[in-house]
Amino acid sequence: MTATPAQPYSPSLPRAHRPRRRLPRTPGPLGDALTLMALPLLAALALPAAFAGGGTRRWFGGRAESQRAEAQAAKDAAAAAFYELDTAQRDLRISIETITAVDASSAARRAVADFDALGRRIDEASHQYISAVDAHDLDRDDLEASAAARARTELTAAKEELDRVKQELDRFTDGLGPLLGKAETQLARLAPAVERARQALLAASNALDSVRTTGLKADDLAARLAALSPELTKLNQGAGQHGVPQTLERAERVTREAEAVRVEAERLPERAAEIDHRLVSLRTRAQALTTRSEQVDPILSELRRRFTVACWQDLQRVPDIAAENVRQAETKLAEAHTARAEQRWADATALLSTVRALLNTTDEAVSAAGDRLHRLNAVQKDPQQEIDRTRFAIRDAQRLAMAGRNTPDPRHARPLDDAVSRLERAVATLDGRHPDYWHFLTETEAVRRAVSRVVSLIRDERGAAGH
Structure with missing residues (x-):
């Protein structure tokens, strides 16, 4: 057995578990003849024993045979305990390796250190068992009762020590429950997460190919997708090289970013149509505001003629502001049209937002002049x-x-x-x-x-x- 999960321990089998050597058999007709000749001799030698009522061990009395049987039973029980402990340690080593592959916390490091210490206890108990087995050959024909009794005592003590260590190992295994559960959960998420990332990248690539068939370039989306290529390489290299938590985080990030590229690619034709519609709509609105702003001067003339300066002074610059805003809006509209033609979608969208803000400001100023005259007329009346x-x-x-x-x-x-x-x-x-x-x-x-x-x-x- 071993104290560390990295180097499995393979003890040599005790003497009692080693295969017995067989005498070589002489091949061919000569060997068969010798075998036939030996059979009568072996039968003759066996007759006294048969008449004695059993094998040669019976010559040493019942007490020795009873002690031998008890020693053999103790040996079998110790072997079973040894096998059970070895199996449990191997299972626990797998759990420790699972935890260390996922968790780098202090609790995980402490679990590894405790496992190492427990491994040393297991080695000591195993050595005691193997030594007891090697020290006594229970198959000897001349085994004395006292020797069999000593063997039983030592093998029983070895089994009890193996049982005690197994109990310690079981308690330690039970305490690993939360850490192991967390690690297994992350490992269970790993393969699906990586597969989702791959599928998201494939879907984004297919969406870009589909958009390009309509004549849209989508160069910025293609650049974003290409930037994910090194991340896919790391995902393919696996968690063994980059760590489970890091691989999970990378897979989730790649999935998220690839999904964003796919959504934007699929929406690109709609976005292009929307920009075209806004270009027409804002150009029409700019022309209408140009016409409306021309009506501000007559309104101001009436305000000046009928009301005091305080009633219209703050509106004096409305015609000039309206004309300047409309001029800027038309300039930005031309720039947005160029950006749309070059498929610079972000630039086109930003320019159209600027145009809209300019026209809103102009609309408010022009409307303020007419609203002022209307309200003053009402209160005067x-x-x-x-x-x-x-x-x-x-x-x-x-x-x-x-x-x-x-x-x-x-x-x-x-x-x-x-x-x-x-x-x-x-x-x-x-x-x-x-x-x-x-x-x-x-x-x-x-x-x-x-x-x-x-x-x-x-x-x-x-x-x-x-x-």
């Missing part, structure tokens, strides 16, 4: 509607603040009182010859926002108290 809307918001918040209370909470009452005062000041600004309607609108909006914050605060506090 009937400011009471805006006043009533704001007062209703304040009164609703005041009722909420007083619900279930005799006096309002100062944290709620103070901002609501401020809102009332602020609304009154905003209404007072309408009494002048040239009212600043835009200031009035922005003030009423600010008052409603402040009131909304108080309402949210009250509801949050009451919700928390209810819980």
Whole structure:
């Protein structure tokens, strides 16, 4: 037996287990004749023993034969214990090798050290057994009872020691359960993981080939797939060279990246069509915004003619900003078209996103001018509607603040009182010859926002108290 899993121990068989040598047989007719001549002689020699009632061992008495039988039984029991321990150690060595192939943790290293120590105990017990077997030839015809008794004692002691070591080995094996389970789980995952990686790479390659038949190059995807080739080589070299955890991690990464390449390759025709659609759509939108931006100047003229400077001053640069944004958008659209023609899909997508952002900004600016004129016309015609809307918001918040209370909470009452005062000041600004309607609108909006914050605060506090 052995103390380390790397070098299996193969002890020489004890004397009792060694094959007996046979006398050579003389070949040919001469040998057959000699055999026939010897038969009567052997029969004559055997007759006295036969008449004595058995073999020659009977001459030494029953006690010696009884001791020999007991010694032989002890020898057989020790041999069985030796075989059982040897088998258990071999099985345990496989478990240790499984753990060390997967696990490099301190617990795994400690298990290997404990196995080495246990191996030395097994070697000692095995040596005791082999020595006991070699020291006594139980097949001797002149075996004395005392010698047979000594043999039985030594062989019984050897068996008991083998049994004790086997018990230690069994306890050690039971303690390896968690480590071995983890290792076996990882090993069970290894082959399927590597196979999934290979299949993912094959699927990605097939998807690229299919896309290329439609006239799409997909050079960037091909480069990404080629970068995985060294990883496939390492997977093929196996976990024995690169380690089980590392191979598992590599297989999962290759699977993930190859799958991403496959998905993008399969989606590439759809992506190309989407880019073509966006090119047309954004070009149409840019043309429409060009037309709309031309209407901003008449709107500004009306704002200047009918309202104070504060009502339109921040809109002065809208026509220039709109024209510049549309010009930039058209330039980026041309660049995106070129990128699409060269199948630089990422560049085309990024450029189209820039175009969209420019057009959104332009749309908001152009819309702001028309919305400003519309709102100023409405408040100039009937400011009471805006006043009533704001007062209703304040009164609703005041009722909420007083619900279930005799006096309002100062944290709620103070901002609501401020809102009332602020609304009154905003209404007072309408009494002048040239009212600043835009200031009035922005003030009423600010008052409603402040009131909304108080309402949210009250509801949050009451919700928390209810819980």
